[in-house]
Amino acid sequence: MATPVVTKTAWKLQEIVAHASNVSSLVLGKASGRLLATGGDDCRVNLWSINKPNCIMSLTGHTSPVESVRLNTPEELIVAGSQSGSIRVWDLEAAKILRTLMGHKANICSLDFHPYGEFVASGSQDTNIKLWDIRRKGCVFRYRGHSQAVRCLRFSPDGKWLASAADDHTVKLWDLTAGKMMSEFPGHTGPVNVVEFHPNEYLLASGSSDRTIRFWDLEKFQVVSCIEGEPGPVRSVLFNPDGCCLYSGCQDSLRVYGWEPERCFDVVLVNWGKVADLAICNDQLIGVAFSQSNVSSYVVDLTRVTRTGTVAQDPVQDSRPLAQLPPNPSAPLRRIYERPSTTCSKPQRVKQNSESERRSPSSEDDRDERESRAEIRNAEDYNEIFQPKNSISRTPPRTSEPFPAPPEDDTATAKEAAKPSPAMDVQFPMPNLDVPPGPPVITSTPAPKAEPAIIPATRNEPIGLKASDFLPAVKIPQQTELVDEDAMSQIRKGHDTMCVVLTSRHKNLDSVRAVWTTGDIKTSVDSAVAINDLSVVVDLLNIVNQKASLWKLDLCTTVLPQIEKLLQSKYESYVQTGCTSLKLILQRFLPLITDILAAPPSVGVDISREERLHKCRLCYKQLKSIGGLVKSKSCLSGRHGSAFRELHLLMASLD
Known part of the structure; x- marks a missing residue:
């Protein structure tokens, strides 16, 4: 048969x-x-x-x-x-x-x-x-x-x-x-x-x-x-x-x-x-x-x-x-x-x-x-x-013929596969x-x-x-447990990438901390900026923002360009840190900057005054640059919108 x-x-x-x-x-x-x-x-x-x-x-x-x-x-x-x-x-x-x-x-x-x-x-x-x-x-x-x-x-x-x-x-x-x-x-x-x-x-x-x-x-x-x-x-x-x-x-x-x-x-x-x-x-x-x-x-x-x-x-x-x-x-x-x-x-x-x-x-x-x-x-x-866009019609990839089934060589294998x-x-x-x-x-x-x-x-x-x-959802005390393999897959996802990011960040923070121990805040911020890693700048600003006495005019000249970058970031925490730092600078230094720039020129040579005047001019220029960004974002809704509106009011004296 x-x-x-x-x-x-x-x-x-x-x-x-x-x-x-x-x-x-x-x-x-x-x-x-x-x-x-x-x-x-x-x-x-x-x-x-x-x-x-x-x-x-x-x-x-x-x-x-x-x-x-x-x-x-x-x-x-x-x-x-x-x-x-x-x-x-x-x-x-x-x-x-x-x-x-x-x-x-x-x-x-x-x-x-x-x-x-x-x-x-x-x-x-x-x-x-x-x-x-x-x-x-x-x-x-x-x-x-x-x-x-x-x-x-x-x-x-x-x-x-x-x-x-x-x-x-x-x-x-x-x-x-x-x-x-x-x-x-x-x-x-x-x-x-x-x-x-x-x-x-x-x-x-x-x-x-x-x-x-x-x-x-x-x-x-x-x-x-x-x-x-x-x-x-x-x-x-x-x-x-x-x-x-x-x-x-x-x-x-x-x-x-x-x-x-x-x-x-x-x-x-x-x-x-x-x-x-x-x-x-x-x-x-x-x-x-x-x-x-x-x-x-x-x-x-x-x-x-x-x-x-x-x-x-x-x-x-x-x-x-x-x-x-x-x-x-x-x-x-x-x-x-x-x-x-x-x-x-x-x-x-x-x-x-x-x-x-x-x-x-x-x-x-x-x-x-x-x-x-x-x-x-x-x-x-x-x-x-993919035919060029200007062609009359586009041919989908091989839709005319179905995939052929492979030849069945072993009948016994097929019978075994048929068993549930x-x-x-x-x-x-x-x-x-x-x-x-x-x-x-x-x-x-x-x-x-x-x-x-x-x-x-x-x-x-x-x-x-x-x-x-809406009908209230029935709460089941015993939730569905994840299969071990699924749970491990979720834990592993992105693990290697995150490890690389955190290792690099830790290394950069160590180098900044080594400078911080000398007590020179300006040099510490300069080293963080030189690393060209905004996450390190954010970490450092979060510390400096907690102690207003650490801020000096020369520190503002270094930080303001970084604040402009933070305000344009896609990360909410970066924007928040940038807003906090800018608010502190405006409250503490803007009256000083406007007064010095409005003062009549001095008679004679005063090197310290000339240096202070140069720093104020630099800060003023940077604040004017940030002012346009703050104004454009002040129309946003939510928490960030209110923060930008407050900054816009504080910067009104720049005009």
């Missing part, structure tokens, strides 16, 4: 060494499923064509590890956020840096491109969400509401809303045109790692470290259903392009879910470990995962995967009346997104609902953009993927999990014979649109 031909459902495509150090982030192009961008601890962003061994392009400019990357829908722009809070946007077709965006105070955890307008949303560990206009290099809105790091951002298909997921266990929905929060979705008991809009209907899916996936109705603002029993934290989910099901990239498996009612259609064993992103093209699902400096890609043949619940129902497991059975899954149950034919209009400014920022381009930004590069590593692959691993023996408390056995490498776990899980009615109560109407 002839041995039947075994056709693979899932297979590993390739493994590459993506960076010289650890990979910290990656993303797939969702339009083609063939373009891969990786960010690393080496501060680079590298571009790859799936199933090609060589890097297409390497993007440099970041000075700290790249924490988040995102491609826009046409796959012609890429945005990358770093550990320091800076964001850079590159034009891939022109192979150049487009924008540098500064404003966040901590790691950039999430990014997303607006589907129609030239806007980028960023979420950070500083708990803020910012909407950037990349044409004008400015922050349009800052959305505040989360209390912990914002892990995922997604624009709605019609471009009107923004969904955010955070470590504070919540999902929030923001109205872009009004600039305010529409609704908050509580319910998860662990950090929420990912959110995804349904491609057509008003439906949102969220995945959490509490091992659940929740579906939210965006008309009624309430939970639709909850998938429980995931084998680990949920990190990546993706709706099928026609919206018939949701794919979840689990530990070493792909799971296919429906939500009305909640059920698992299929489970496919894939040895991809912790998959980081998913994309679909040509009825193939592409999954990518990373470990240390390596990135692996995998393929699942979706034609061999059960994606709908059209299988006959088991009357034993589903005893509901016919009227309660779910309707035809192809018929939408909710409102459909209305996609505009033109680009979205610029969001309105609503001051009472969000803190609006506009940051003018600075010389620091220009320098960052000059130092950023887009280096083409493989011209042949680059020209195949011990980790897959998970009991799903979901109804209607009754599908026939699929191909050899697909394992569909049958439903337990226990009673189907029922969502309590209280979960389906509308949450409302106002903060006062």
Whole structure:
């Protein structure tokens, strides 16, 4: 009897060494499923064509590890956020840096491109969400509401809303045109790692470290259903392009879910470990995962995967009346997104609902953009993927043909691979999990014979649109524990870079302290300035600011140029120290400077007076230079704005 031909459902495509150090982030192009961008601890962003061994392009400019990357829908722009809070946007077709965006105070955890307008949303560990206009290099809105790091951002298909997921266990929905929060979705008991809009209907899916996936109705603002029993934290989910099901990239498996009612259609064993992103093209699902400096890609043949619940129902497991059975899954149950034919209009400014920022381009930004590069590593692959901008059309990278499955040489190996691993023996408390056995490498776990899980009615109560109407979140005393490997990964992230920074800073401070022990304050400050490290200057000024008697006129001539740099810094602590030092100088020395400059010239030779007059002229010139900066920043809101307004009043006598 002839041995039947075994056709693979899932297979590993390739493994590459993506960076010289650890990979910290990656993303797939969702339009083609063939373009891969990786960010690393080496501060680079590298571009790859799936199933090609060589890097297409390497993007440099970041000075700290790249924490988040995102491609826009046409796959012609890429945005990358770093550990320091800076964001850079590159034009891939022109192979150049487009924008540098500064404003966040901590790691950039999430990014997303607006589907129609030239806007980028960023979420950070500083708990803020910012909407950037990349044409004008400015922050349009800052959305505040989360209390912990914002892990995922997604624009709605019609471009009107923004969904955010955070470590504070919540999902929030923001109205872009009004600039305010529409609704908050509580319910998860662990950090929420990912959110995804349904491609057509008003439906949102969220995945959490509490091992659940929740579906939210965006008309009624309430939970639709909850998938429980995931084998680990949920990190990546993706709706099928026609919206018939949701794919979840689990530990070493792909799971296919429906939500009305909640059920698992299929489970496919894939040895991809912790998959980081998913994309679909040509009825193939592409999954990518990373470990240390390596990135692996995998393929699942979706034609061999059960994606709908059209299988006959088991009357034993589903005893509901016919009227309660779910309707035809192809018929939408909710409102459909209305996609505009033109680009979205610029969001309105609503001051009472969000803190609006506009940051003018600075010389620091220009320098960052000059130092950023887009280096083409493989011209042949680059020209195949990115045609010049003036071309009539652009060919996406190899979307015409699916990836071929590798030949199956060993039938016994295939049979062994078809067996479910011990980790897959998970009991799903979901109804209607009754599908026939699929191909050899697909394992569909049958439903337990226990009673189907029922969502309590209280979960389906509308949450409302106002903060006062939110239902209080149920506090679970026992929070979800991190897996040891995840905890160690978070601890290690950025450790080497921080060690280098702190070692260098400690060495510089030791050299300044050696001068400080001589008792010469002016020489100590001069040595700190000569090191050309603002962090050392800040440390020294924080000490000097505490004792006003240490300040002398000649010290002001050295410190004022450094204060000008501090006031333009992106770091809040630097700006605060600069404001404190400038205020002290203005209160203590400005009357003296103006009096000496206004005094009539002396008769005869007075060397000490001439020296004092020279110092006063130098300080006056430096203060006039700083005065323009202080005036421009006095219109800012918040604590810094009030500090700059106070400084502006103190400097009024300069005019």
